[in-house]
Amino acid sequence: MSEPILVLDDVTRIHGSGENAVAALKGVSLTLHSGEFVAVMGPSGSGKSTLLNLAGGLDRATSGAVTVEGAALQTLSRAALAQVRRRHVGYVFQDLNLIPSLTAAENAALPLELDGRSPRAARAEAMASLEALDMHRLADRFPDDMSGGQQQRVAIARALVGGRRLLLADEPTGALDSETGDAVLRLLRQRCDEGTAVLLVTHEARHSGWADRVVFLRDGRVSDTAVYTLDPVAKP
Amino acid sequence: MSSLGLTRTTYSVYISGMSIRHGILALLSEGPAHGYQLKADFEQRTGGTWPLNIGQVYTTLQRLERDGLVHRPHGVEHQPSDRVVYAISETGRAVCREWFSTPVRRTQAPRDELAIKLALAVGAPGVDIAALVQGQRSEAVRTLQELTRLKIAASDTQDLAWLLVLDALVFQSEAEVRWLDHCESRLVRAAAARDHAVRDHADRPKTQTTSDETQVGAR
Numbered sequence: 001m002s003e004p005i006l007v008l009d010d011v012t013r014i015h016g017s018g019e020n021a022v023a024a025l026k027g028v029s030l031t032l033h034s035g036e037f038v039a040v041m042g043p044s045g046s047g048k049s050t051l052l053n054l055a056g057g058l059d060r061a062t063s064g065a066v067t068v069e070g071a072a073l074q075t076l077s078r079a080a081l082a083q084v085r086r087r088h089v090g091y092v093f094q095d096l097n098l099i100p101s102l103t104a105a106e107n108a109a110l111p112l113e114l115d116g117r118s119p120r121a122a123r124a125e126a127m128a129s130l131e132a133l134d135m136h137r138l139a140d141r142f143p144d145d146m147s148g149g150q151q152q153r154v155a156i157a158r159a160l161v162g163g164r165r166l167l168l169a170d171e172p173t174g175a176l177d178s179e180t181g182d183a184v185l186r187l188l189r190q191r192c193d194e195g196t197a198v199l200l201v202t203h204e205a206r207h208s209g210w211a212d213r214v215v216f217l218r219d220g221r222v223s224d225t226a227v228y229t230l231d232p233v234a235k236p
Numbered sequence: 237m238s239s240l241g242l243t244r245t246t247y248s249v250y251i252s253g254m255s256i257r258h259g260i261l262a263l264l265s266e267g268p269a270h271g272y273q274l275k276a277d278f279e280q281r282t283g284g285t286w287p288l289n290i291g292q293v294y295t296t297l298q299r300l301e302r303d304g305l306v307h308r309p310h311g312v313e314h315q316p317s318d319r320v321v322y323a324i325s326e327t328g329r330a331v332c333r334e335w336f337s338t339p340v341r342r343t344q345a346p347r348d349e350l351a352i353k354l355a356l357a358v359g360a361p362g363v364d365i366a367a368l369v370q371g372q373r374s375e376a377v378r379t380l381q382e383l384t385r386l387k388i389a390a391s392d393t394q395d396l397a398w399l400l401v402l403d404a405l406v407f408q409s410e411a412e413v414r415w416l417d418h419c420e421s422r423l424v425r426a427a428a429a430r431d432h433a434v435r436d437h438a439d440r441p442k443t444q445t446t447s448d449e450t451q452v453g454a455r
Binding site for chain 1: 370373374377380382383384388406407409410413414417419421424
């Protein structure tokens with residue numbers, strides 16, 4: 001099997017110290033390869049968002065190791081960590097997080113421009129990413145002129161722009177009705193089938209149906225992992 | 237056909253009605269009882285949601301006896317005749333354990349069986365309810381994955397009716413997972429409260445009465 005895209009090895013995250021120390025995550029291990037879709041479920045406060053933040057380098061583990069595309073995040077300087085985030089990690093959040101004063105294409109190109117790519121090259125990559133999500137025709141629209149589902153498609157295009165292979169999604173359908181939410185999950189599944197590794201945090205059990213593996217967290221620990229190997233779905 | 241056995245033509249085929257054999261065996265695993273006690277216990281434990289016919293209880297007991305799963309213990313007075321006491325056999329215990337350890341498959345039984353199983357698991361000796369809940373949740377998630385794959389394979393236009401049925405099954409499974417999450421939280425809270433009560437008892441001065449200690453010890 002190919003090198004994993006994301007590895008969490010015995011990761012613990014403790015907030016505060018002494019008597020006020022609170023362990024948000026305790027000894028969690030998790031590996032994602034290309035084309036794998038893992039859903040993380042659990043009650044409020046179980047550590048789901050902490051796990052996602054650690055996986056994306058937005059937070060640092062108190063102990064244990066997080067590796068993204070071969071880079072051990074705990075060994076990196078602040079600048080190097082930011083570069084790994086820009087180049088390798090895509091995020092999709094519940095509250096879309098598109099910049100309202102930028103068009104769909106400008107939003108999707110932004111991570112590449114921040115990484116020093118020329119505007120022309122960044123736009124070309126952004127258009128390719130939008131096209132993969134069937135959003136290239138709305139490339140010059142502003143977020144306010146799009147539906148919630150269309151905005152979330154742009155957010156996914158931005159998350160995966162420039163060949164990033166790790167997508168971290170935190171309740172990405174929370175702001176959408178169930179049918180539009182289904183369409184977004186269908187897109188995530190498609191991106192996954194084309195090689196992206198998807199880590200989805202969700203409290204909606206039906207979304208776990210799109211995943212290859214479901215990890216249940218309780219009090220910062222993995223309480224249960226459901227792994228099922230199913231035959232791939234026949235392409236129509 | 238998926239491994240769930242769901243296809244266009246068979247999705248509506250559900251076997252309804254839980255066998256009361258397992259319910260009776262579960263109650264007998266807690267100790268010998270006669271038919272009326274079993275009927276009353278079953279209805280009390282399941283909140284009277286599924287009333288049992290006493291004739292059905294005795295017919296089932298006779299079949300269980302014929303199959304070697306229950307027996308009439310020696311040295312027990314079986315009078316009057318409608319108060320015959322039954323006890324579970326080792327084979328019966330094995331069947332009962334297998335029932336508790338096997339997830340209910342929604343294609344084979346309605347969810348009611350799961351609620352009954354959980355109700356009877358509370359207090360049944362040697363049953364790990366947390367493991368039962370987790371096993372069932374894994375089964376429900378597996379069902380969700382199967383159903384989602386059937387949705388992916390279906391056509392939005394040609395398979396609309398089938399998709400609506402699949403959605404119904406998806407939402408039913410989701411409700412089951414949410415309910416199991418809720419059960420898990422409730423069990424964790426109940427266990428914490430029990431531990432707290434035991435610690436409180438241990439901290440009490442030794443002048444407490446023996447009967448109090450016996451009650452806590454029995455829990």
